[in-house]
Amino acid sequence: MSRDKVSCDHLVAALSANLCAVPRHGPARRLVIGLVIGGAVTLAALALGLGIRRDLADAMQSSGFWMKALYAATLAMFACAATLRLARPDCGRMRGLWAMAVPIALLALAALLELARTPGSQWLTMWLGHSWKVCAANVFLLALPILAGLLWALRRLAPTRLRLAGATAGLAAGAWAACLYCLHCSETSALFVLTWYSLGIVLVAGLGALLGPRVLRW
C-alpha cells in the first residue's frame, strides 16, 4: 500500500513538473487541422485524378449545383459538430444527431417535386444519370484522406463511444468529400444526389464505425 502511495506521488510530481498550457478550444482546433490536411489531399486527388469540370463557372449559376453542395455541406457540418462533441469523454446523450435528418428530408422533398414535374418515362434516366456507377465509389475514395485526418485528430482526444465517434467522423468525411466532388460531377437531379451521393457517404460512415473501436482506443 505504501509502495503504491509512493509511486502515485511520483506520478503526480512527474505529471505536474513539466506542465504546459493547452490552447483554448483544443479539440475543435485539432479536428479542423485533420480536416484541412485531409481535405487538401482530397482536393488534389480530385483535381489531378478526376479533373474539375470545365463549365464550373456556368454551373455555379445553376440551382442544381448549389443544391448538391449545400446538401453535402450541411450534412458535413452537422456530422462535424457531432464528432466534436463525441471527442469529449462526457459527451452525454447524442440527441442532436437527429438534426442530420433535416438536409436529407429537404433533399427528399426536392426529389419528390422533381419526380412530379417529370414524365414517368424519364424517371429511370434521371435517377441513374450518366455516372451512377462511379459516383458512390468516387465519393467513398475521395473521403478516405479526410477520414484519416479526422481519426488522427480523434486519437489524441478522448472519445468514449468509439464506434459512434468513428461513424460520425466517417459521415463528416463522406459529406465533405461529396461537397468537393461537386466540383467534378455534372449531375443535376436531386434524386440522383439523394441516392448515389448519400450511398457513398453512408459507406464511409460504415467504414468509420468499423474502424472506430480499433483505431480510437486509448
Add this chain to the structure above:
Amino acid sequence: MRTGESELRDWMILALNGDAKAYARLLEALVPRLRAFFRRRMAGQDDDIEDLLQETLIALHTRRMTYDPTRSFTGWLYAIARYKMIDHFRRRGRTVPIEGLEDSFSIDSFEDEVGAGLDTDALLATIPDKQARAIRATRIDGLSTAEAARREGMGESDVKVSTHRGLKALAARVREAMK
C-alpha cells in the same frame, strides 16, 4: 476537508493555463477520489485498482485539452475513469482465459472436484446404506440399473426404489441445510 466541484474546477482551469502548482494540488485531491471510485466498483482487486488509478491520471493528463471549462469537472473526470475501467475489464476479459488457462484446467477444477467428492461422501453417509450404495452405483459410477443390481447384489426394482428414496432423502437434507 474534502474539496468540492467548484474548487477542483478552478484548479483545473488554472492548470489548463499552465499553473503547475494548482495542477499538483488538483491531482493530489483526485487520487483519493479516484481510488474510492474504483474501490466501490472493483472490491478486492487492489493491484488492479492502483494500476488503473495511475493509468487514469496519465490519461486525464494527456487528454486534458478535452475538458471544456463551461462544463462540470467531475462529470468529465468520472467519464474518463469509467472509460478506463471498462477498457480494463475488456482487456482482462480477453487475456485472462489464455493467461490462466492451466490454472483453470488443473488447480481450480481439481479442488472443486475434490470438494464435490467430499460433500457427496458426507451427504451419502447421512442416508441408509442401501440407498447410498444404489445412488453411488447408478448416479455417480454411471452403471445401468441391471449392472448396479448385479454389483450390489440387489434386485433391479430394489435398486430403482432405493435410488428414488435416497435422492428424495438427500434433497430433503439439502433443503434443510439451506434453511
